[in-house]
Amino acid sequence: MNPSRKKIAVVLLLAVACVLPFLSNNYWLDVATLALFYVVLAQGLNVVVGFAGLLDLGYAAFFAVGAYTTGILMTVYQWSFWLTLPVAMVFAAIVGVIIGAPTLRLRSDYLAIVTLGFGEIIRILAINLTITGSASGIYGIQRPSIGGYVLGGQIDFYYLILIIAVLAVVAVKRLGTSRIGRAWMYIREDEDAAEAMGINRINMKLMAYSIGAVIGSLAGSVFAVKMSAIAPLSFSFTQSIMILLAVVLGGLGSIPGVVLGAVLVIALPELLRSVEDWRYLIFGAALVAMMLFRPQGLWPARYEMKRGARHGETEEATEGGSGNDVKLDSEKCNA
Amino acid sequence: MDILVQTLADGLVIGAFYSLIALGYTMVFGIIKLLNFAHGDLYMLGAFVGYTLLSVLGGDSSGAGLMGILIVLLLTMVIVGVIGMGIERVAYRPLLLAPRLSILITAIGVSLFLENGSMIVWGAQYQVYPLQLSHDGISLLGAKITYVQIGLVVISALLMLSLHLFINHSLYGKAMRAIALDQTACHLMGIHVHKVIGLTFFIGASLAAGAGTMAGAYYGTVNFMMGFIIGLKAFTAAVLGGIGSIPGAMLGGLLLGMMETAGTFIFGGSWKDVVAFSLLILILVLKPTGIMGEKVTERM
Numbered sequence: 001m002n003p004s005r006k007k008i009a010v011v012l013l014l015a016v017a018c019v020l021p022f023l024s025n026n027y028w029l030d031v032a033t034l035a036l037f038y039v040v041l042a043q044g045l046n047v048v049v050g051f052a053g054l055l056d057l058g059y060a061a062f063f064a065v066g067a068y069t070t071g072i073l074m075t076v077y078q079w080s081f082w083l084t085l086p087v088a089m090v091f092a093a094i095v096g097v098i099i100g101a102p103t104l105r106l107r108s109d110y111l112a113i114v115t116l117g118f119g120e121i122i123r124i125l126a127i128n129l130t131i132t133g134s135a136s137g138i139y140g141i142q143r144p145s146i147g148g149y150v151l152g153g154q155i156d157f158y159y160l161i162l163i164i165a166v167l168a169v170v171a172v173k174r175l176g177t178s179r180i181g182r183a184w185m186y187i188r189e190d191e192d193a194a195e196a197m198g199i200n201r202i203n204m205k206l207m208a209y210s211i212g213a214v215i216g217s218l219a220g221s222v223f224a225v226k227m228s229a230i231a232p233l234s235f236s237f238t239q240s241i242m243i244l245l246a247v248v249l250g251g252l253g254s255i256p257g258v259v260l261g262a263v264l265v266i267a268l269p270e271l272l273r274s275v276e277d278w279r280y281l282i283f284g285a286a287l288v289a290m291m292l293f294r295p296q297g298l299w300p301a302r303y304e305m306k307r308g309a310r311h312g313e314t315e316e317a318t319e320g321g322s323g324n325d326v327k328l329d330s331e332k333c334n335a
Numbered sequence: 336m337d338i339l340v341q342t343l344a345d346g347l348v349i350g351a352f353y354s355l356i357a358l359g360y361t362m363v364f365g366i367i368k369l370l371n372f373a374h375g376d377l378y379m380l381g382a383f384v385g386y387t388l389l390s391v392l393g394g395d396s397s398g399a400g401l402m403g404i405l406i407v408l409l410l411t412m413v414i415v416g417v418i419g420m421g422i423e424r425v426a427y428r429p430l431l432l433a434p435r436l437s438i439l440i441t442a443i444g445v446s447l448f449l450e451n452g453s454m455i456v457w458g459a460q461y462q463v464y465p466l467q468l469s470h471d472g473i474s475l476l477g478a479k480i481t482y483v484q485i486g487l488v489v490i491s492a493l494l495m496l497s498l499h500l501f502i503n504h505s506l507y508g509k510a511m512r513a514i515a516l517d518q519t520a521c522h523l524m525g526i527h528v529h530k531v532i533g534l535t536f537f538i539g540a541s542l543a544a545g546a547g548t549m550a551g552a553y554y555g556t557v558n559f560m561m562g563f564i565i566g567l568k569a570f571t572a573a574v575l576g577g578i579g580s581i582p583g584a585m586l587g588g589l590l591l592g593m594m595e596t597a598g599t600f601i602f603g604g605s606w607k608d609v610v611a612f613s614l615l616i617l618i619l620v621l622k623p624t625g626i627m628g629e630k631v632t633e634r635m
Contacts, residue, residue, distance in 0.1 A: 109369075127605070
């Protein structure tokens with residue numbers, strides 16, 4: 001797609017998103033709102049997993065940090081919603097650094113397990129602490145207002161999260177093409193080489209982790225006021241997995257891909273409503289099939305690479321698929 | 336004193352389960368450097384297959400004798416072992432050369448598949464194990480230790496001992512150790528690498544299934560989500576002992592079981608998972624090689 005046609009497509013998509021509330025019923029509007037939440041969350045995780053290559057299996061923890069910070073500040077201390085946003089973001093960034101600083105020296109699998117452990121710890125904390133309302137969570141979170149207008153209806157929240165989703169997409173896109181973004185991708189491709197080239201990998205990873213956390217917490221804050229009640233159940237491991245699935249399904253590091261993935265992850269189960277029990281089973285199978293047949297996702301990221309180089313890469317990947325050669329390439333192990 | 340002994344005894348039983356599951360993690364990791372996320376679900380599957388076999392073969396109550404239980408245990412281990420091999424064949428083998436992220440995500444997919452498949456087959460609610468174990472036991476320094484607990488620990492110990500002998504004294508065990516060192520070289524030396532990897536999955540899965548069946552009988556109820564947390568803890572045990580090391584996994588499991596029981600006693604039941612996970616993070620951060628591990632983390 002050439003740039004001008006791409007622009008037209010984006011504008012069209014935005015226009016459709018803007019008029020959607022007037023075209024659909026409440027049910028599908030709710031689904032669309034949820035999909036937009038996932039767009040934000042998936043973009044946040046995209047920074048962590050897609051750009052920097054840090055497999056985070058506890059991403060829902062940051063969603064929880066945002067939701068609980070907003071929830072507690074608004075119900076206990078009667079803060080305005082808008083004031084809780086920056087606090088939640090700062091708090092999430094701090095939590096990101098606290099988790100990241102000691103653990104980001106670890107690589108791939110180990111990091112995945114550690115983040116998983118942290119996600120579980122945050123969830124168990126939420127269940128057991130009094131300030132988080134134990135297992136029943138926090139309820140009665142007030143509606144936010146702008147001037148005198150109270151955001152109360154479904155449509156209001158749809159637009160609120162739409163704005164945040166657009167902001168998140170733009171921010172992540174710009175980050176991805178910035179100097180920092182290129183450093184992340186370098187780290188993802190080859191950590192040791194990146195470090196040898198003068199990239200401070202720990203700092204860069206920490207930055208990716210914290211930025212991802214901030215974006216996740218933003219979604220969490222909005223989630224808290226949208227639902228007006230939050231419970232630990234919303235921040236489980238399954239939630240983390242679904243967000244990761246959105247990123248992987250769409251294509252790691254690919255902005256439009258991740259948006260598509262987020263929409264699919266929400267829309268497909270809704271379409272599969274009639275087979276409720278089978279939803280996650282199908283997802284599990286789809287995940288395996290995706291990795292086997294299309295490991296780069298539905299809409300893979302395109303980097304400034306020559307055609308030949310790309311071709312070679314995919315060929316290599318399929319060669320691995322046939323699996324006669326059992327050589328474990330150390331370079332690939334690091335990816 | 337009696338509390339200390341009781342904690343040790345209870346911890347030993349849980350620890351034995353952890354050790355059995357941790358062995359699968361460690362073996363698979365040792366041989367193909369994969370964290371098999373679905374491993375905890377094989378434990379769950381073992382519990383359910385054992386449940387079904389007992390329901391079918393043993394009637395509804397305590398009809399199954401000791402021999403019957405052992406046969407069910409062995410059958411379950413074989414069935415789940417074959418499933419484990421199948422998973423390796425379908426989901427992991429094609430990705431041995433792919434980036435690590437792909438294979439890890441595949442493992443998560445398999446885990447989702449197994450959990451929700453079990454939910455569909457056996458239902459989402461807790462199932463009561465069709466087996467009543469006696470609560471008779473002996474008193475030791477004021478603590479009550481049941482025969483069942485002793486039996487479970489003995490069976491676990493036997494399983495671990497036979498694994499130890501198998502790894503160290505059989506030809507296949509030798510092949511496994513060789514592949515863990517250098518896969519390419521083994522391939523060139525004429526070792527059927529995939530076959531040995533399949534065998535590793537078989538053994539790992541069947542040990543987890545054995546633990547699952549025993550845990551089902553011990554706790555009395557099984558649920559499709561039971562594998563997730565246990566799998567995570569068994570992984571903690573494997574890391575604690577030093578991932579890739581077989582004696583390490585056994586030791587790590589027992590230590591974790593006892594620490595967790597102690598943690599439950601000190602902080603209360605709702606915090607015991609936090610104890611385990613905090614421990615995991617601390618070990619990974621401070622000493623990623625674990626107690627008996629070799630320096631393999633550098634490669635990752």
